[in-house]
Amino acid sequence: MAAHFALPAVFSRRLPPLPAPHARRTLRALFALLCFTLVAGCATRPPATDYPRETTSALPASEASATPLGLALAAPEAAHPGQSGFRLLATGTDSLQMRIALARAATKTLDMQYYIANEDTTGKLLLGSALYAADRGVHVRMLVDDLNFHDIDRLMAALSSHQNIQIRVFNPYGSTSESMLLRTRNFFTNVDQFTRRMHNKATIVDNELAIVGGRNLGDEYFSASPTLQFTDLDMLAAGPVARDVSASFDAYWNSSISYPLSVLNHQKFDPHDLDTARDDLRKHWSETADPYNAKPLNATPLAQQITRGELGLNWAKWEFVADSPGKIAGAEHGEMGAAMRALLDRIHQAKSSVLVFSPYFVPHDTGVQEIRTLTSQGVRVAIVTNSLAATDAVAVQAGYSPYRVPMLKAGAELYEFKPRQPERTGQRRFGVVGSRSRASLHAKAYVIDESTLVIGSLNLDPRSANLNTELALAVESPPIAHEVAGYFALATSPKVSYRVTLATPYQLASMRGSAISSPLVWTDEEDGVIRTYNLDPGAGFYRNLLTGLFLLLPVDSQL
Numbered sequence: 001m002a003a004h005f006a007l008p009a010v011f012s013r014r015l016p017p018l019p020a021p022h023a024r025r026t027l028r029a030l031f032a033l034l035c036f037t038l039v040a041g042c043a044t045r046p047p048a049t050d051y052p053r054e055t056t057s058a059l060p061a062s063e064a065s066a067t068p069l070g071l072a073l074a075a076p077e078a079a080h081p082g083q084s085g086f087r088l089l090a091t092g093t094d095s096l097q098m099r100i101a102l103a104r105a106a107t108k109t110l111d112m113q114y115y116i117a118n119e120d121t122t123g124k125l126l127l128g129s130a131l132y133a134a135d136r137g138v139h140v141r142m143l144v145d146d147l148n149f150h151d152i153d154r155l156m157a158a159l160s161s162h163q164n165i166q167i168r169v170f171n172p173y174g175s176t177s178e179s180m181l182l183r184t185r186n187f188f189t190n191v192d193q194f195t196r197r198m199h200n201k202a203t204i205v206d207n208e209l210a211i212v213g214g215r216n217l218g219d220e221y222f223s224a225s226p227t228l229q230f231t232d233l234d235m236l237a238a239g240p241v242a243r244d245v246s247a248s249f250d251a252y253w254n255s256s257i258s259y260p261l262s263v264l265n266h267q268k269f270d271p272h273d274l275d276t277a278r279d280d281l282r283k284h285w286s287e288t289a290d291p292y293n294a295k296p297l298n299a300t301p302l303a304q305q306i307t308r309g310e311l312g313l314n315w316a317k318w319e320f321v322a323d324s325p326g327k328i329a330g331a332e333h334g335e336m337g338a339a340m341r342a343l344l345d346r347i348h349q350a351k352s353s354v355l356v357f358s359p360y361f362v363p364h365d366t367g368v369q370e371i372r373t374l375t376s377q378g379v380r381v382a383i384v385t386n387s388l389a390a391t392d393a394v395a396v397q398a399g400y401s402p403y404r405v406p407m408l409k410a411g412a413e414l415y416e417f418k419p420r421q422p423e424r425t426g427q428r429r430f431g432v433v434g435s436r437s438r439a440s441l442h443a444k445a446y447v448i449d450e451s452t453l454v455i456g457s458l459n460l461d462p463r464s465a466n467l468n469t470e471l472a473l474a475v476e477s478p479p480i481a482h483e484v485a486g487y488f489a490l491a492t493s494p495k496v497s498y499r500v501t502l503a504t505p506y507q508l509a510s511m512r513g514s515a516i517s518s519p520l521v522w523t524d525e526e527d528g529v530i531r532t533y534n535l536d537p538g539a540g541f542y543r544n545l546l547t548g549l550f551l552l553l554p555v556d557s558q559l
Contacts, residue, residue, distance in 0.1 A: 047256040048168075051263045055254050056141065056166075058246035059109045064207035067107050072306035073208055076315065077239050084241035085313030086475050088483060089234040092223030093293050095215055096122055098236055100294050102205045103129035105302040106138045111204040111249050113143045115197065115457070118218035119155055120225075121284075125294050126217055127159065128281035134164035135278075142167045143253055145198040158277040160261045161269040167261040170198040170252060171328055196328040198252065199457045199468040202245050209302070210242040211235065212320075212473050213455055214444045221442070224292055228392070230442035231417070231491070233357070233484070235455050235473060238306070241318050248322035248471060255325040316477035323469040339472040340465045343446060343454050344370075346474060353380040355447040355488045359417075359440070361385040362399040362461040368406045375411030383407070384491050387416035387498055387522075389538035390440045396461070401536075405519050408502050415497040417441040418524065419538060422495045441491070445484055453481045494525035498537060507534070 064070045076085060089095040103110055103126070110133050117123060134140045140162075146169060160167040204210040213234030219225040221232055237245070252258060289295050305311040323337035324330065347354055347370070354374060361383065363371070371381050388397045408414060421439045446454040456472040458464045475481075491497060503511070503521045511517045511534055522533040 045259075048259045048263070049256050051260060053260050054166075057250045057254075058111065058204070058243070059207040061207065061243060063108065064243075067206045067208060068301075068303040069105060069107075069206050069208040069306070072303040073239055076306070076309075076313070080315035082317065083239070083315045084318050085238035085311075085315050086241075086318070086477065086480060087236040087312050087314065088480060089211065089213070089236055090487060092215075092221060092229075092232070095211070095213075095232075095234045096125070096222040096224075096292065096294060098234075099126055099203055099211060100129045101302055102203060102209055102211065103133050105209070106133050106205045107136075108138060108206050109204075110134075110138050110140045111143075111202075111246065111253075112141070112217075113198075113200050113202045113249050113252060114217050115145045115199045115201060116216035116218055117142070117144045118216075120219045121288055122219050122222045122224050122292060122294075123217050124155075124281060124284045125289060125292065127155065128285050130165070131159060131162065131278060131281055134162050138164060140165045141249075141253060143170055143198075143249070143258060144168075145170045146172050154267070155277055155280075156261060157265045157267050158269050158273050161274050168253060168258045169261055169264055170255070170259075171196065171257045172259055172264055195467065197468045198325075198328070199464070200248070200252070200322065200471045201457050202249060202471065204242055204246050204249060207246050208238065208242050210237045210245040212237065212245060212457075212471060214442050214457065222292070225437055227437050229437045229439050231439060233443040233445050233455060233487070235475070236311075236313075237318075237473065238311075238313055241320055241473070244320040245322075245471075248320075251322075252325050252469075255329070257325070257329045314477050314480055316475050316480065318476065319474040320471070321474075322471040325469065327469050334466060336465050337470055339456065339458055339470040342474065343458055343472050346448050346452060346454060347374075347446065350374060350379050350448050352378075352449050353382070353447070355485060356381070356383040356385075356460065357441065357443040357445040357488065357491070358383065358460040359386050359391070359442050359444070360393055360396045360400075360459040360461050360463075362396065363403050363407065364462070365406075367460065368403055368410050371407055371412045372410035380413070381411065382413035382415070382488070382492065384415040384417060384441065384488065384497055386441050387418060387538070388536040390417045390419040390438070392440050399461070404500060405502065408500070408520075413492075414500040415492040416500055416522070417491065417497050447481050447485050447488060450481045450485050451478045452476050453484050455484075494523065494530070498522040498524045498533075503534070 058064075059067075065074065073085070077083075089098055110130060112130070119127070130140050130142065142165070144167070156167055159165050201214065201216060202210060202212045211234050214232045215221040215230075215234050220228040220230050223229060285294075300310070302311065306313070319342065321339050321342040323339050324332055326332040327335065327337050374381050385400065386392075386397070388394070388401075391397050404414060417440070419438045419440070444456060444458050448454070452474060454472055454474045456470065458470045458472050464470050492499070499522070501521050501523065503519050507521055508517075508519070516535050518534045520534070522537050524531055524537070
């Protein structure tokens with residue numbers, strides 16, 4: 001999600017247990033801001049360029065075109081000049097399978113850039129895929145924002161000892177080699193820097209195929225968590241667009257705040273430790289790949305699927321825009337990023353409709369005015385975000401909730417995703433499936449005039465605009481835009497989301513004198529019955545109390 005940053009373990013363990021894993025991020029920001037004035041001094045480490053570190057770049061286009069993937073894409077690229085191929089990955093299973101398929105298809109390079117990379121069930125499947133690629137001679141580069149060292153330092157460090165694997169950490173606050181006191185001081189004495197995170201998410205293979213979108217690496221993103229299921233969207237991109245994604249990756253990889261893991265983690269490993277990690281990952285693969293459907297897609301190599309026209313690519317014009325690392329450490333510090341500007345430019349040009357998936361949504365007055373301008377021109381503006389009951393970031397809800405009435409008065413349609421989803425047997429659309437785990441919206445996608453889709457890591461909130469780095473891919477394809485518009489219709493149906501509307505005069509009169517009076521009404525459907533609420537439904541006392549507390553605090557810029 002777009003507003004998470006790491007807090008030293010000594011503090012994160014003491015925070016109230018909000019829904020994991022991302023809800024802690026704004027409380028951490030608040031806690032840091034409150035303590036900032038109490039701490040003096042400045043602790044910094046030298047730039048990453050001062051350490052032994054090789055400057056590397058993506059596979060040159062001439063070499064990429066000679067790989068099996070490049071050769072397979074040559075004919076469709078020639079048939080679609082100036083275009084790239086795209087395929088939506090709308091379920092967690094599809095997205096997990098495709099990432100594994102990409103790793104298996106790699107012959108030269110595998111680059112991965114993620115905000116979160118967990119060593120859980122699916123995380124180990126993906127790490128195993130990367131290790132097997134490295135064993136075949138593939139050069140693997142992995143860039144992760146501020147690794148959670150106390151959880152994943154051992155396996156990551158073992159893998160980074162492989163001659164074909166390099167792992168770097170972007171904008172770290174400390175390392176396991178430093179004392180807890182020093183790591184804590186590092187955090188508090190440079191809080192502004194450490195609250196700015198690399199939120200980009202991308203996997204690139206042989207500079208020919210890439211996946212971008214909303215998913216991090218972790219069970220909750222791939223329909224594999226028993227407690228939390230994120231509904232999300234990714235895009236498989238093939239051809240020239242992959243080279244732009246690679247160029248962005250290289251800029252971050254070679255940034256002055258991209259540190260080799262070995263600089264931060266001084267554990268020593270010999271070949272036996274790497275062999276042990278390999279054996280453990282192989283055992284994990286044999287035990288879990290089938291249950292999590294990690295194998296079927298690889299029955300036919302991707303290059304053959306492309307050659308046979310079986311990969312389901314839609315060829316279209318596109319624009320890829322990524323923020324510069326300088327948004328965090330450079331001349332662009334604090335400015336609105338290029339990705340958000342590109343998204344807003346396309347929204348401003350809408351003629352008929354703007355459909356918004358934004359799980360963390362804080363429009364501020366400027367956003368409300370933009371809605372008013374669009375609707376006054378006859379443009380339909382419809383937004384789906386998380387309900388208070390579904391969100392994993394309660395503080396963001398406090399930033400969003402004051403704007404519900406103004407947005408509705410400005411003419412927007414507003415929907416809030418429910419934490420429990422209906423069973424959908426025989427369907428695999430958009431990952432909306434019933435389960436015992438809590439559901440939460442995580443997709444960041446924008447359908448404009450049902451002709452263009454913008455997808456990536458961007459939420460419509462101040463953190464995505466000014467604090468975190470982001471990426472956005474615009475695909476000018478009516479078929480793809482129409483497909484995602486269908487997912488929007490599903491996500492905003494009354495079984496899946498609450499419709500939020502202004503209370504009618506009759507409803508306001510019926511609430512007069514009651515303990516709870518609200519200008520808003522939530523409507524949904526359960527077991528064929530239409531239900532209405534006049535307070536955030538299903539949220540409970542604890543979440544409503546937290547929302548009220550955050551409303552009292554001046555933390556809008558950190559949301």
